[in-house]
Amino acid sequence: MPRVGVLALQGDVREHVSMLEDVGADVVTVRRAEQMDDLDGLVLPGGESTTIAYLLTTSGIRPVLERKLEEGFSVFGTCAGLILLSSEILDGRSDQWSYGALDVSVRRNGYGRQIASFESAVDVVGVGPVPGVFIRAPKIETWWGDVEVLATLDHGDGAHPVLVRQKNVWGCSFHPELTNDLRVHELFTSSL
Amino acid sequence: MSSSINPSTVGSAVVKRGLADMLRGGVIMDVVNAEQAKIAEDSGAVAVMALERVPSDIRRDGGVARMSDPQMITEIQAAVTIPVMAKARIGHFAEAQILQALDVDYIDESEVLTPADEENHIDKWDFTVPFVCGATNLGEALRRIGEGACLIRSKGEAGTGNVVEAVRHLRTINAQIRRLQSADASELFSLAKDLQAPLALVQEVAATGKLPVPLFCAGGISTPADASLVLQLGAEAVFVGSGIFKSEDPVRMAKAIVEATTHFEDAKIVANVSTGLGQAMRGAETSSLEVRLAERGW
Numbered sequence: 001m002p003r004v005g006v007l008a009l010q011g012d013v014r015e016h017v018s019m020l021e022d023v024g025a026d027v028v029t030v031r032r033a034e035q036m037d038d039l040d041g042l043v044l045p046g047g048e049s050t051t052i053a054y055l056l057t058t059s060g061i062r063p064v065l066e067r068k069l070e071e072g073f074s075v076f077g078t079c080a081g082l083i084l085l086s087s088e089i090l091d092g093r094s095d096q097w098s099y100g101a102l103d104v105s106v107r108r109n110g111y112g113r114q115i116a117s118f119e120s121a122v123d124v125v126g127v128g129p130v131p132g133v134f135i136r137a138p139k140i141e142t143w144w145g146d147v148e149v150l151a152t153l154d155h156g157d158g159a160h161p162v163l164v165r166q167k168n169v170w171g172c173s174f175h176p177e178l179t180n181d182l183r184v185h186e187l188f189t190s191s192l
Numbered sequence: 193m194s195s196s197i198n199p200s201t202v203g204s205a206v207v208k209r210g211l212a213d214m215l216r217g218g219v220i221m222d223v224v225n226a227e228q229a230k231i232a233e234d235s236g237a238v239a240v241m242a243l244e245r246v247p248s249d250i251r252r253d254g255g256v257a258r259m260s261d262p263q264m265i266t267e268i269q270a271a272v273t274i275p276v277m278a279k280a281r282i283g284h285f286a287e288a289q290i291l292q293a294l295d296v297d298y299i300d301e302s303e304v305l306t307p308a309d310e311e312n313h314i315d316k317w318d319f320t321v322p323f324v325c326g327a328t329n330l331g332e333a334l335r336r337i338g339e340g341a342c343l344i345r346s347k348g349e350a351g352t353g354n355v356v357e358a359v360r361h362l363r364t365i366n367a368q369i370r371r372l373q374s375a376d377a378s379e380l381f382s383l384a385k386d387l388q389a390p391l392a393l394v395q396e397v398a399a400t401g402k403l404p405v406p407l408f409c410a411g412g413i414s415t416p417a418d419a420s421l422v423l424q425l426g427a428e429a430v431f432v433g434s435g436i437f438k439s440e441d442p443v444r445m446a447k448a449i450v451e452a453t454t455h456f457e458d459a460k461i462v463a464n465v466s467t468g469l470g471q472a473m474r475g476a477e478t479s480s481l482e483v484r485l486a487e488r489g490w
Contacts, residue, residue: 009454010217010238012210031455046214047238048274054236055454058447079214093233093273108273114297115320117207120200135210136275136297155200178210 002040002192005030009055011047011080015177019185033060040192041074044081046135046175049108050093052080069101074168076188082106082171083138090141101169103145104161110139111155111173122162122174124151130181132162132174140164140173150187205342208322211275211297212343212406215239215429219419219450220408222246222433225264226271232436235446239275239297241431242268247304247351248434248473251483257305259287265294277324282489283309285318292321298343300324301336303488304350304433313489316340326410328361328486330368331387334397337405338390344403346427347486348411351434353475355412355421357486362409362425372398411486414439414472416452416465423456440470 001024006016008029020027020043030036042065044052056062069075077085086098088105111118111134122132132153140161143149151163151172163172163184168191176184201207218238223229229240244260245253259280269276275297280287282301287308291299301314303326316323317340326347327333333344346365348358368387375383375398384394396404409427413419414435422430430453432446439445448465455461478484 008217012213012216014216015213031458047216048214048218050233050274051218051236051238051450054450058451059454091273096273113295114207114211114275114322115292115295116202117211118200118202119204119206133206133210135207135214175210178206178213 001026002189003028003038004189004192005035005039005042007042007044007052007061007081009059009061010051011045012175012177013045016043016045016078019177019182020189023182023186023189025189030061031059033064036061036064036068039073041076041188043188044075044077044084045177046079046081049080049083050096053084053097056084066099069099069169072168074188074192075101076170077102078172078175078177079135079137082140082173083108085169085171102164102166102171103147104143104164104171105141106138107141108138109136110141111137118155120153120155122151122153124163124184124187127183127187130176130183131179132176133178134174137173203320208342209405211322212324212408215275215408216406217454218429219446219453220277220429220431221436221446222431223268223437226267228437229268229272229276231443232446233272233274235443236450237274237446238429239277240268240272241277241279241300241433242296243279243304246434246437247485248353248438249351250304251351259284259290259305262290262294265291265296269295279305280314281305282307283312283314285314288314288319288323292319296321298322298324301341302326303347303485307488311490313339324408326486326489327365329364330372330397331389332489333365333403333407334387334389334393337393337403342405343408344405345408345410345431348409348413349478349481350411350485352412352478352481353414353435353438353473354478355414355418357478358409358412358422359425361411361486362422362427365403365407366426369397369401369403373401413449414475415469416448416462419449419452420456420459420462423453429453434473438473444469445472
């Protein structure tokens with residue numbers, strides 16, 4: 001049974017915990033740096049990326065996660081989590097930092113403000129269509145290196161990746177945790 | 193992998209409630225201009241509430257309190273990357289239409305402004321943008337949800353810096369939820385009548401033990417300890433109005449309340465961030481108030 005942490009500084013932590021438990025993981029909520037020990041993987045939930053970034057710094061988790069990412073630690077980020085893992089942030093705050101662990105360029109609120117938030121099916125490679133919930137979602141504009149695109153969506157301006165993986169680091173623009181479909185979480189935990 | 197354009201749905205209950213879910217564990221701060229909005233974002237706010245006067249000033253100035261000037265809302269939207277909320281008067285659906293046209297991320301149908309309709313709240317199902325509404329008890333919360341609210345905040349007593357009413361409202365809502373959970377199915381009809389709430393929602397709460405939408409807390413939170421208190425009482429996030437920009441050192445107070453909200457169960461961290469904060473807002477004893485904002489809305 002993989003031991004998976006959910007970063008619990010802010011955001012929709014509870015939904016991730018419940019889904020990971022449903023796919024058979026041993027789940028730990030992480031608010032302090034020492035809780036990062038002995039994990040097989042970590043989920044960065046949806047929430048506000050600027051808030052979570054601020055709290056990663058004040059809690060002392062920021063450098064611990066940075067070191068673990070360099071060592072090949074498995075991390076899955078949804079929405080705000082994708083932004084935190086990305087190599088480049090467009091339309092963010094000028095001083096917004098990110099881990100640079102996923103070679104993608106993401107545009108904050110790239111699919112629009114809340115009035116444009118939407119639901120749409122997402123066809124995932126090797127899995128099939130899963131329900132996608134996009135809330136003020138970040139849009140992956142470009143990607144490079146060995147980023148593997150696992151799903152794209154055309155929301156009217158051409159196909160953009162919405163689920164990507166680069167070795168042990170996964171990110172998606174949408175919120176699989178706000179649905180009842182466990183398959184995206186299963187993809188991540190089965191890789192651990 | 194799909195390359196064709198997929199049909200999509202906007203404004204569904206899932207995406208409206210979903211944004212509230214994303215704000216959980218966070219602090220939503222009242223701001224009156226772009227500069228304060230930047231300070232709020234820098235300090236870790238998950239969202240800002242754009243309004244012309246914070247509640248303590250509305251209370252002091254009197255007069256009719258209305259929706260903010262669209263120019264101010266637009267300036268704040270341009271200044272920050274986090275969600276921007278704004279307030280409409282109770283029942284004033286035209287103000288809400290304007291706020292939706294401005295692309296605000298959440299509309300607060302708020303008792304802090306002067307009500308425009310003394311019988312009817314806004315039909316919130318009509319809107320693509322989600323609504324938050326205040327409640328002092330479970331019946332009020334479920335009536336608002338029945339009208340389409342996607343997020344409930346306990347009302348507290350805005351602009352007082354006094355947490356006592358927020359505690360009362362949270363405890364009342366929680367106690368009434370527990371009462372429903374212990375009732376048998378045949379009692380729920382009568383309990384729905386007593387609560388003056390839609391039966392289907394009463395049955396749902398009885399089955400799940402929680403509101404169908406997130407429950408946040410507002411009205412009187414002015415210290416990190418207040419935030420920790422209401423989170424331990426079951427609130428999932430906090431709105432802080434006058435408590436930040438009416439304190440001696442707003443930046444430190446904002447950051448301290450953000451950290452206390454995340455680490456609400458860790459008294460050592462709350463103690464640490466509470467140290468040397470300077471004066472909190474002065475505050476008021478609620479028994480001396482001329483106007484009770486929480487009594488607005490029905």
